Amino acid sequence: MTTAARPTFEPARGGRGKGEGDLSQLSKQYSSRDLPSHTKIKYRQTTQDAPEEVRNRDFRRELEERERAAAREKNRDRPTREHTTSSSVSKKPRLDQIPAANLDADDPLTDEDEDEDFEEESDDDDTAALLAELEKIKKERAEEQARKEQEQKAEEERIRMENILSGNPLLNLTGPSQPQANFKVKRRYFTLMSWIYIADWEFYTKRSHKNICSK
The missing domain is CATH 1.20.5 (Single alpha-helices involved in coiled-coils or other helix-helix interfaces)
Structure with missing residues (x-):
């Protein structure tokens, strides 16, 4: 068993000298960690942005x-x-670089710049058409969303009004489409006294019938 868990690992002992028997006296021993440290200020060196270096x-x-x-x-x-x-750009075959053997006499000779301008114009037209179609689709979707929201609000308002009108039973008594309300309490069971009363009544009826028959 370990002995490190004792409350006083090294118990205090009273000496025989002057003041050594007084255990309440403060000890003069101190740890090395209690000694003063970092007693000198560290200054920036030459390569650490010292004030003289920064100033110059x-x-x-x-x-x-x-x-x-x-x-x-x-x-x-x-x-x-x-x-x-x-x-x-030079990889594109130019008209003047195509050999004459590959040219057909019936094919019209067009300039490369004209072809490029025509392609750019066609691309611009296609882009404008696509943008117009996109705006049209966005507008249709926005209108459809607004219509659905309006219909949903109208349906919620109708349900709310129906709940308000049908929530109070007093308002439904005279309604043409509502059935006549019945507030009578139905008898679902008989008490013990009721059964006793019925049994006595049957016994009295049978007895009276026997007396009449005997006479």
Whole structure:
């Protein structure tokens, strides 16, 4: 069994010297963690944005240099993209590059620029038609939604009025379509005294009948 759970692992002992027998006296021992620490202030070094270093820096010049470097890097990547775009455009067969053997005399010769303009105009017309159709569909859906909401509100109002009129039984007594209300309490059972009264009445009736017959 462990002995570390004892209330006093190292019990206090009274000595024989002066003041050693007084257990209420404060101890003069202290832990190393109670000693003062961090007694010196840490200053920023040269590479840690010290005040002298920051005071002598020209932040505006550094910012302008970084902006120029970013602009040079951006301009360096631009010719590559332009070359890629031009190469992709050059892949399209031009009319003057098609050999004469592949041309038919009956085919009309059209300019490439005219074809491109015609394609752009047709694309614009298709886009405008699609946008108009989309707006028409949105408008129809909005009208349908508004109509459904109006019908739902009218139905809810009708149900509410019916509940108000039919909720009070006093208002339904004279209604033409409502049946006549009956507030009579139906007798569902007989009490014990009622059964006794019926039995006595039957016994008295039979006895009277016998007396009449005997006479």
